[in-house]
Amino acid sequence: MRAVLWEGKPEKVVVKNVPVPTIQRPEDVIVRVTVATICGSDLHIWHGELGGSEVPWIMGHEAVGIVTEIGTAVDTIKIGDKVVIPDAPAAGHIVVDAVRTPLGELGSGSYGLGNGFGLDLGGCQAEYVRVPFADDSLTKIPNDPAINELDYLLLSDIWPTAWECLDFSGFRPGDAVAVFGAGPVGLLCAYSALLRGASAVFSIDHVPLRLELAKTLGAIPIDFTKGDPSAQILAKRKEGVNRCCDCCGSVTSLNGNLERDPDYIMREAVKLASFRGGIGFVGVYFHCPPSQGTPRGDDVPANISFPISDFMSKNLSLSGGFADVKRLWRQLLDLLEGGRAHPSFIVSDEVGIDEVPEAYERFDKKRETKTIIRFPWQDESS
Known part of the structure; x- marks a missing residue:
């Protein structure tokens, strides 16, 4: 075959x-x-x-x-x-x-x-x-x-994974949601949030094709190369959003200069989430040691820096992993x-x-x- x-x-x-x-x-x-x-x-x-x-x-x-x-x-x-x-x-x-x-x-x-x-x-x-x-x-x-x-x-895989990211975040109908990434998982996460009764959904990416597709779904597109997404969204909603969904992971986490920045999405999510809000993640944060099968395994860091003090002061929750x-x-x-x-x-x-x-x-x-x-x-x- x-x-x-x-x-x-x-x-x-x-x-x-x-x-x-x-x-x-x-x-x-x-x-x-x-x-x-x-x-x-x-x-x-x-x-x-x-x-x-x-x-x-x-x-x-x-x-x-x-x-x-x-x-x-x-x-x-x-x-x-x-x-x-x-x-x-x-x-x-x-x-x-x-x-x-x-x-x-x-x-x-x-x-x-x-x-x-x-x-x-x-x-x-x-x-x-x-x-x-x-x-x-x-x-x-x-x-x-x-x-x-x-x-x-x-x-x-992909639709249940997107759906479960919302579950990881603690989503409830009426919540406002920010989805980091408008690739296939991120788009389906935004789609699922709207289907499940989100009051507002922000779709964060930098690729025009993806952001335009997110807009057609009813999501609000946010181009993070035009400023930190937390600042852009907080300017629209001073209270932030109830739920943040990371559909990228550390290996595809880019900052506004389109440079790889493994901590960026988590830092932004903590800034953006409202008091007692939640962060869900299904993006890959998994490290494989270098081998024949993973010659660039070290490109995915085993650890990232996390703003734990701000996270705790806002009473946030964090959950993620691989969807069943x-x-x-x-x-x-x-x-x-x-x-x-x-x-x-x-x-x-x-x-x-x-x-x-x-x-x-x-x-x-x-x-x-x-x-x-x-x-x-x-x-x-x-």
Whole structure:
């Protein structure tokens, strides 16, 4: 099968033929991928900052596909079902099957991050994927050309991650929200805040294309190259905002001069948050030691400076980490099936698998908001 591989060379992925995955446990299924994505966290790998220590590995952790093979213990999933693959499959019914990875306990691990992050899972930027504990890992979606499968595709990771950032911040309906970053996660965070009843949403970035898209959603765009976002927003709302959401992380935290400044977003969030407000973060603050798989691991600092005194004096809260996407599926599916949410508005680019290396470059240069990879059998019947 064709798959996108990371071989440890910064700013480069390759497309090669690799073996098709096979059933390894009775609870496994094999999924033929119909559409996958390039995610912002894939760029951290592409830059050599995140992932396992050994190369190569298959990239990607967001996909929709058709089940083509099932293990003998699989009960609710059938051959021919159309399914969403989560970024991190379930651990199964026995706790000892969970994997302790560098990112914490991730069930059977995570797709697309290499060794140390899963039980030989591979990645989703490939024609076929093995899914362990399929009954608990997968969610079925309508195999119907009338639906927009891209809305469902974003359940794999990015939309639940954006939604959970609001949860981390302590969001409640009526809150004013500032979202740092208007990349795909940040845009979906702003979108979700408005969907959930925010009174005002500020979208902070410097890329005109992204800020314009945020404005079309109903968010207030803030270009941080024209002054600190805290100063710009406090001039509009002297009380600040109830919730701040960091959808960038230290590795993409830039100051007004567009220089890397790992502390900048957290400093600004503490300035901007109102008394008893909250800060949520899903941006990457995770440090990987330099290795074959992470030749630039030191680019992500293990520690940052934090304004703890101001944080305490305002009685703020801080929470963040990695989203458990499966936990949020039911409520997000209800929004999709009820026609109330259409998160695929962020998709701006569609490529075939052999075009993926160039698509990474465009995405890194912020020429696209979200890129999907469509496979040639997409329109074939299952």
